[in-house]
Amino acid sequence: MNERRPETPAEADGTTGLLTALGKMMKLLRERRGLTQKDFGEMVGYGPDAISAMERGVRTLRPEVLEKADELLEAGGLLVQAVPELREAMAKVRTRHPEWYRGYASLEAASVELHFYANQAMPGLLQTEEYAFAVFRQRRPFLSEETIEKRVVDRLSRQQVFDAWPPPVVSYVLEEVLLDRPIGGTGIFKGQLENLLRVGSMRNVEIQVMPTRREEHPNLDSAFNLMTPKAQGQVAYTEAQGYPRLITDPEEVRKIADRYGFMRALALNPMESRSLIERKLEEL
Numbered sequence: 001m002n003e004r005r006p007e008t009p010a011e012a013d014g015t016t017g018l019l020t021a022l023g024k025m026m027k028l029l030r031e032r033r034g035l036t037q038k039d040f041g042e043m044v045g046y047g048p049d050a051i052s053a054m055e056r057g058v059r060t061l062r063p064e065v066l067e068k069a070d071e072l073l074e075a076g077g078l079l080v081q082a083v084p085e086l087r088e089a090m091a092k093v094r095t096r097h098p099e100w101y102r103g104y105a106s107l108e109a110a111s112v113e114l115h116f117y118a119n120q121a122m123p124g125l126l127q128t129e130e131y132a133f134a135v136f137r138q139r140r141p142f143l144s145e146e147t148i149e150k151r152v153v154d155r156l157s158r159q160q161v162f163d164a165w166p167p168p169v170v171s172y173v174l175e176e177v178l179l180d181r182p183i184g185g186t187g188i189f190k191g192q193l194e195n196l197l198r199v200g201s202m203r204n205v206e207i208q209v210m211p212t213r214r215e216e217h218p219n220l221d222s223a224f225n226l227m228t229p230k231a232q233g234q235v236a237y238t239e240a241q242g243y244p245r246l247i248t249d250p251e252e253v254r255k256i257a258d259r260y261g262f263m264r265a266l267a268l269n270p271m272e273s274r275s276l277i278e279r280k281l282e283e284l
Contacts, residue, residue: 020057022066022082027055029073044068047198049128049191053156062163063087104237104246109161112168113228115260119175120223121183122192124155125162126172126199131192132156134184167204173263174273176212179280186284193281200274208267209276218262226257 030040037048037055044065046054054061063083070079108114116123121135132155136148143151161168182189200207210217225237236247236256247253268276 018082018085019061022061022079022086023055023057025075025079026061026066026069026073029069029075029079030055033073035073040069040072043072047195049130049195050159053129061086062160064163104244105158107227107229107235107246108158108225109164110229111161111227112166112230113226113234114161114168114170115226116171116223117173117219117225117260117263118178118223120178121181122174122178122196123172123223123225125159125170126192126196127155128188128191128195129156130188131184131195134188138183162199162202162205167202169204170202171206171208171264173208173210173260173267175210176276179209179277182284190281190284193277193284196277197274197281200270200277206270207273207277208264208270209273210263210267214266216266218266219259224256224260226253226260 030037035043037051041048041051044051046065054065063086066079066083066086069075070077073079114125116125122131124132127135129152132152133148136143136151162170179193184192196207199205222238222240226234227237228234233248233250234253234257236253238245238247247256267273
């Protein structure tokens with residue numbers, strides 16, 4: 001007799017069922033209005049990938065999106081009625097990360113400033129759903145499909161930090177090689193570069209590219225994140241070969257912040273970086 005697989009935390013607490021049901025309802029109403037995911041996304045301020053993820057229940061709907069959808073899709077209050085349950089589900093989603101990661105995830109969600117340096121793959125907050133799946137499927141040793149699905153859902157849920165108000169100040173320094181490594185294949189990577197342009201157009205986000213041919217570089221080491229939680233001092237986070245480290249010592253954090261500042265000065269400015277990303281996209 002086949003054994004039933006264990007429930008994921010989201011399934012056990014009912015979060016998955018609620019998000020899936022709301023997503024299906026929104027999709028049905030959207031299609032009845034003859035709107036594509038791109039059309040509807042432009043109306044509510046999201047890209048088509050995000051709308052697709054919401055409709056399939058793998059990305060948490062924001063209450064504001066549900067309220068806008070109710071009006072735009074002429075739901076007559078049907079979607080708005082679910083807002084209290086949605087807020088409760090969002091609280092559960094925030095506790096779904098692995099225990100060792102929850103400290104970082106909670107700080108990230110509460111930060112007024114976020115700064116990222118990446119040299120191997122696109123940072124999680126910038127990843128499309130398809131790119132994230134490709135990243136996790138390439139992990140060694142292999143991850144189960146259930147684990148991959150859960151990690152992608154968790155990663156997409158973190159991207160709600162962009163929806164906060166007031167929005168955090170966010171900056172990125174990305175090594176140019178990230179624009180040349182087509183993880184997942186050309187089609188998926190094209191969508192990933194388009195997402196960089198979309199996120200980079202937000203007024204609170206700056207994306208800078210570090211050219212490969214730069215002769216100077218102050219950080220030939222691992223990627224890192226810098227966070228400033230509200231009413232707290234800046235902290236840093238690094239992860240190498242699966243070993244995470246949250247750095248709170250002021251002097252250590254200062255040194256990492258100093259390196260980051262130097263890298264921003266050496267990198268292309270945001271407009272130059274956008275032009276480079278657009279050029280790479282045209283070449284695909």
